[in-house]
Amino acid sequence: TQGTSTVEIKKFVRASSTVLIFVDKITGYIYGYPLETGKIYQISNTVVPGVYDAHFFANGSRVIIRHVDRENDEVTALIATVPSTKPDGEATSLINTTTLSSLVTSVAVNRGDDRVSYVVSTGNGSTIYTLSANGTVPIASSPFREWDLSYGGESLFVTSKPSAYVAG
Numbered sequence: 001t002q003g004t005s006t007v008e009i010k011k012f013v014r015a016s017s018t019v020l021i022f023v024d025k026i027t028g029y030i031y032g033y034p035l036e037t038g039k040i041y042q043i044s045n046t047v048v049p050g051v052y053d054a055h056f057f058a059n060g061s062r063v064i065i066r067h068v069d070r071e072n073d074e075v076t077a078l079i080a081t082v083p084s085t086k087p088d089g090e091a092t093s094l095i096n097t098t099t100l101s102s103l104v105t106s107v108a109v110n111r112g113d114d115r116v117s118y119v120v121s122t123g124n125g126s127t128i129y130t131l132s133a134n135g136t137v138p139i140a141s142s143p144f145r146e147w148d149l150s151y152g153g154e155s156l157f158v159t160s161k162p163s164a165y166v167a168g
Contacts, residue, residue: 021082023054023065029091030063030082042091044083056082057109057116064100064107064116077104077118079131108149108156117156119147128158 020033021043028048033040050068052075057063061082069076080094103121110116115132117139125143129136139156146161 019060021056021060023048023051023063025051028065028067030094032085032087034087037087039087041085041087041089043085044094045091046080046094046097048078053107055107055109055116057113059113062116063094064104064118066104066107074103075105076100077107105145106147106149108151110151110156111153115154117149117151119149121145130156 018035020035021030022033023030026049028046028051029042030044031040032043048065048067050070052066052068054063054065061084062079063082064077064079066075066077068074077100078097079100080097083092083095085091100118100120104118105121105126106119108117115130117128117130119126119128122141125141126145126147127138128140128142128147128149130139131137140158144160146163148159148161150157150159
């Protein structure tokens, strides 16, 4: 009413927190960085030496890690489920780890974060695969090997990498 002071009290409850996850390039360990506390904690203890790059998808619960296979001197890839570890918990091993076909040359994750596509070089060129909740499906093959994948929202774009030997 007019002439009185009113105090409005709002209480906000945060149901979830934001955690940035990343992979250490030397060890392959996965770490979490909660934005609220700013204290880094270790999520996984599976050693994956020589990480080339990592792509998280499925809301951070799955990862594709491309790493250097020192025995064969090539970049190979593995896909795994990231363990659910709390900031004060023990780091555990990656779950459901599967080695993908060797020579994965490009990886892309869609905007919806539920589909990942990757290119595998073969003796006759390359094959593009898409991994989703329904499994892994080959979607295209080509005699050309050097494809660069990217998603524009939900649409997969496949472009050739620059080459001095092939016209673009």
